[in-house]
Amino acid sequence: LAKTTQPISMDSYEGQEVNITCSHNNIATNDYITWYQQFPSQGPRFIIQGYKTKVTNEVASLFIPADRKSSTLSLPRVSLSDTAVYYCLVALSYNTDKLIFGTGTRLQVFP
């Protein structure tokens, strides 16, 4: 199973760019990398998904190197409302029936 490893927590200040890196050394050829955001007592919310290189949407960018053993979620100019837990997930190619959430990265944004 492709396990992911993320920093437990990160701190930032408003207006800064935040990069959260996820390690997934055992990623399989057909696996996608997906990031979710979760606020306290709310369900996770899909942020972005990618397979390789770079993906960008209105919320974030996802950078995936050629070996795909890691990925970086980039949040430009964070605000207080970006304080949340961020989860990196790898979709299992041979068992795509479940999402396996790790412990995530708790991002705290300060004024």
Next chain:
Amino acid sequence: EAQVTQNPRYLITVTGKKLTVTCSQNMNHEYMSWYRQDPGLGLRQIYYSMNVEVTDKGDVPEGYKVSRKEKRNFPLILESPSPNQTSLYFCASSVGFAGTEAFFGQGTRLTVV
């Protein structure tokens, strides 16, 4: 508005009293699943369903049942709740396999005393 709706949001019950948490999605998604979230343990999958009448166990299915008689609904049933099932529960749905974008409900906080 695309959404996954869970009810109730909060529930306090006693040990052994059967309960059902409902989940409904309005996106015509085939895939639905249930998770529980506990401090320090993260989100763990309880059951999932790939389509109507197709369900399977996740990582922590003991003490739970599900059914999928209609595409939009995926209720979670606790036949005889116990205190160790006190948790925050989330229902999720997605258009295809689990790796596609999943939409989560707002959660049900269950306390079993």
